[in-house]
Amino acid sequence: MNTVIEAALGLHYTDLAVDGPVAPPQGDLVDEQAFRSAMAALPTGVSVITTADGEGVWGMTVGSLTSLSLRPPLLLVCLHRGSTTLELLAREGRFAVSVLAQDQHDVADAFARPRTRAAATSCTTADGLPVIAGAVAWFTCQHRHTYTSGDHAIVIGAVAHAEQRAGDPLLRHASRYRRLH
Ligand SMILES: Cc1cc2nc3c(=O)[nH]c(=O)nc-3n(C[C@H](O)[C@H](O)[C@H](O)COP(=O)(O)O)c2cc1C
Incomplete structure (x- = not known):
């Protein structure tokens, strides 16, 4: 995405940290595959980001959901910069x-395909x-900031509502879906 489009969408893209510009990495960096493999040892939950526009409901599977702040309640997700969801949720x-x-x-796999529209029957409002x-569990959020770093963007949402219900979550570990037990 170029800066003109970013500006038109009102995105707050920056490579600045709170205390100044981010220095480019120095020295040798780990090989991408080694990084991926080691990160796969970390179990995560699996979530779907959903947005709606005039054309319908769009969704994207993420493993990067993290709680950021309690006061105010903020969460973050990391989305790759080519993601259509990234553009949509900012817009x-x-x-x-x-x-x-x-x-x-199966829901996770369906929304791991680019630009996936959700069937009306698979959603509630x-x-x-x-x-x-x-x-x-689910959260509804107002888009607050988007910060880019590397090939991903950190999207911060202010949480308007949060709900949960009984049941175990889907997990992802070592590139496979897992259950708690
Ligand atoms: C379990 C799982 C977790 C994923 N987590 C992320 C993530 O945190 N961030 C991301 O950018 N892509 C993640 N992906 C890949 C996206 O779901 C995929 O690139 C999707 O096609 C993006 O859709 P979009 O381009 O319509 O936004 C994940 C995929 C799977 C299967």
């Missing part, structure tokens, strides 16, 4: 995050936003 200004249940690996039916 629409709002998005939802659904934490998938352990039997929803919360705060006027689509959330994935059957998710163990």
Whole structure:
């Protein structure tokens, strides 16, 4: 995405840290495959970001959901810079995050394809936003900031509503879906 488009979308793209410009990496860096393999040892939950526009409901699977702040309540997700969801959620200004249940690996796979539209039957509505039916938790968010670094962007959302229901989450570990037990 070039800077003209970024500006038109109102994105706050920056490579600045709070205390000044980020220095470029120095020296040798780890090989991409070694980095991926080692990170795969870290288990994560699996969530779907959803947004809606005039054309319908769009979703994207993420493993990078993290709680950022309690006061105010903020969360973050890291999205690759080519992601269509990244553009959409900044443009629409709002998005939802659904934490998938352990039997929803087919939902995770479906939304791991680029520019995936959600069937109306797979969603319920919360705060006027689509959330994935059957998710163990969901959050509705206002888009607050987007910061880029490397080939990804950190998207920060201010959480308007959060809900959970009974049930175990879907996990991802060593490039496979897992269950808690
Ligand atoms: C389990 C799992 C977790 C993923 N986590 C992320 C993530 O945190 N960030 C990301 O950019 N892509 C992640 N992906 C890949 C995206 O889901 C994929 O690139 C998707 O096609 C992006 O859709 P979009 O281009 O329509 O936004 C993940 C995929 C899977 C299967």
